[in-house]
Amino acid sequence: MLTPDYLENIPAPMMQLWQQVEEDILKDVARRIGKMGTLTATADWQLWRREQVRLCNREVLKILAKYTGKSTAQLRQIFQEAAAKALEEDDLLYRSAGLDPPDPNTDQALLNLLNAGYQQTAGSWQNLTATTANTVSGQLETALDRAWLQVSSGAFDYQTSIRRAVNDLARNMAGVTYPTGHRDTLEVAVRRAVLTGVNQTAGKLQIARMDEMDWAFVETSAHAGARPSHAKWQGKQYHRGGAVTYRGKHYPDFEKATGYGTGAGLCGWNCRHGFFAIDPDLDPQPAYTEEELAALDAKDIEYQGKRYSKYEISQKQRALERHVRAAKKVWLAEDAAGLDSTQSAVRLRQARQDLAQFVKDTGGRNDSSRTFVSGFSRSQAGRATAQAKQNTLTNAAGATIIRVKRTTLTGTPDSITQVEHAKGGIDRNYYGPDGRQVKQISSNGHGHKKEEALGQHGEHAHDYLYTEDGKLSRPARELTDQERKENADIL
Numbered sequence: 001m002l003t004p005d006y007l008e009n010i011p012a013p014m015m016q017l018w019q020q021v022e023e024d025i026l027k028d029v030a031r032r033i034g035k036m037g038t039l040t041a042t043a044d045w046q047l048w049r050r051e052q053v054r055l056c057n058r059e060v061l062k063i064l065a066k067y068t069g070k071s072t073a074q075l076r077q078i079f080q081e082a083a084a085k086a087l088e089e090d091d092l093l094y095r096s097a098g099l100d101p102p103d104p105n106t107d108q109a110l111l112n113l114l115n116a117g118y119q120q121t122a123g124s125w126q127n128l129t130a131t132t133a134n135t136v137s138g139q140l141e142t143a144l145d146r147a148w149l150q151v152s153s154g155a156f157d158y159q160t161s162i163r164r165a166v167n168d169l170a171r172n173m174a175g176v177t178y179p180t181g182h183r184d185t186l187e188v189a190v191r192r193a194v195l196t197g198v199n200q201t202a203g204k205l206q207i208a209r210m211d212e213m214d215w216a217f218v219e220t221s222a223h224a225g226a227r228p229s230h231a232k233w234q235g236k237q238y239h240r241g242g243a244v245t246y247r248g249k250h251y252p253d254f255e256k257a258t259g260y261g262t263g264a265g266l267c268g269w270n271c272r273h274g275f276f277a278i279d280p281d282l283d284p285q286p287a288y289t290e291e292e293l294a295a296l297d298a299k300d301i302e303y304q305g306k307r308y309s310k311y312e313i314s315q316k317q318r319a320l321e322r323h324v325r326a327a328k329k330v331w332l333a334e335d336a337a338g339l340d341s342t343q344s345a346v347r348l349r350q351a352r353q354d355l356a357q358f359v360k361d362t363g364g365r366n367d368s369s370r371t372f373v374s375g376f377s378r379s380q381a382g383r384a385t386a387q388a389k390q391n392t393l394t395n396a397a398g399a400t401i402i403r404v405k406r407t408t409l410t411g412t413p414d415s416i417t418q419v420e421h422a423k424g425g426i427d428r429n430y431y432g433p434d435g436r437q438v439k440q441i442s443s444n445g446h447g448h449k450k451e452e453a454l455g456q457h458g459e460h461a462h463d464y465l466y467t468e469d470g471k472l473s474r475p476a477r478e479l480t481d482q483e484r485k486e487n488a489d490i491l
């Protein structure tokens with residue numbers, strides 16, 4: 001049997017490989033969007049756009065071709081290892097029962113099943129990645145159109161539009177389109193394909209072996225956080241080919257109870273459950289008692305005054321790990337697009353600190369492979385760290401301020417940036433939860449008559465107000481006492 005933990009980790013090497021593909025593609029897309037900013041008004045926009053989409057499509061095919069061999073070899077290895085492991089335990093039991101299971105490496109029926117499982121998974125993955133070039137270049141086309149519309153309608157300046165487009169793709173770029181039209185990232189799609197393909201094949205091998213051994217009693221594995229429809233039958237014993245009562249104990253029908261063989265059941269889509277042969281004379285009790293099964297999801301970890309199950313805590317950690325990965329991707333994409341990536345470097349630092357704190361608070365373990373971004377080389381990591389360190393300061397209230405070269409109308413949600421003017425004077429820009437600027441505080445009146453008259457030496461604030469049709473007004477006003485206190489370091 002393949003244990004839930006084994007199945008959880010088995011797609012990891014394939015996921016890392018396809019994360020790399022994803023990031024190579026993202027960098028190409030971001031670089032193209034970044035070039036939009038250099039277009040002159042006279043350039044033929046439609047022509048340029050069509051050319052970029054075409055070149056992107058070609059580049060994606062090139063990137064895919066580069067990784068195909070490695071991916072195929074890796075998938076084959078995963079299947080071979082899993083097959084050996086799937087039969088190990090059952091074969092021990094058969095031998096102890098006096099049976100003689102043949103060596104799986106020379107058992108032609110099993111080898112055929114293994115090969116068919118591998119071929120099917122490899123084939124469906126190939127079909128999925130055949131949609132990648134069109135999926136990606138379609139998104140580039142949409143992103144370029146949207147950015148262009150924003151610029152030409154005057155809603156945003158070039159820099160802001162490009163940044164929005166690049167950030168959006170770094171967060172949401174899909175890599176495959178399913179026949180249903182549903183889209184997913186390469187990372188998510190490859191995990192599902194490998195997990196499902198391997199577990200289905202392992203199940204088929206074990207069942208074939210059981211048929212050879214004429215064996216009928218089985219038990220299912222159990223894991224925390226199982227979906228409710230699977231939790232019902234996990235960690236229990238069954239009989240194949242119809243329910244029986246043996247030595248006073250009832251064994252429900254294996255397939256009927258677990259849905260084995262169907263997509264929604266045991267060893268189906270995204271399922272990490274398995275099963276193993278048992279001898280009802282030796283093991284009349286399942287490995288898990290009812291109490292232990294119930295305890296799998298017990299809320300016995302305290303975090304910030306609330307109680308959580310181990311599974312819930314692991315899910316929270318996964319979410320924080322995804323934040324780190326997402327922040328790294330945004331940084332990479334901004335860097336490739338030639339944008340100022342200071343704010344995303346600071347955000348990355350924050351995401352890392354949040355994860356480290358959570359791991360410390362919950363007594364977990366930091367798994368660097370989960371936050372790893374392959375396109376993120378050591379030099380880039382160093383650059384991002386230095387960027388975050390050199391460009392942040394704290395205001396008089398202890399909040400983090402990010403030093404940037406210029407004021408933009410959108411920024412990292414709930415952040416404050418600072419622009420120092422060559423002619424003197426400091427502006428601090430405040431961003432709301434949606435990333436839109438809500439306020440600016442200036443240390444002087446920038447020589448404007450009206451603003452020089454405010455405060456003691458022109459220090460003042462602007463509120464950023466948008467009318468219903470999106471027009472911005474930024475009336476100047478006196479600072480509040482609270483604002484003076486917070487910004488005492490620049491006033």
Ligand SMILES: [Zn+2]
Pocket residue numbers: 226230265266267270271272273
């Ligand atoms: Zn399951």
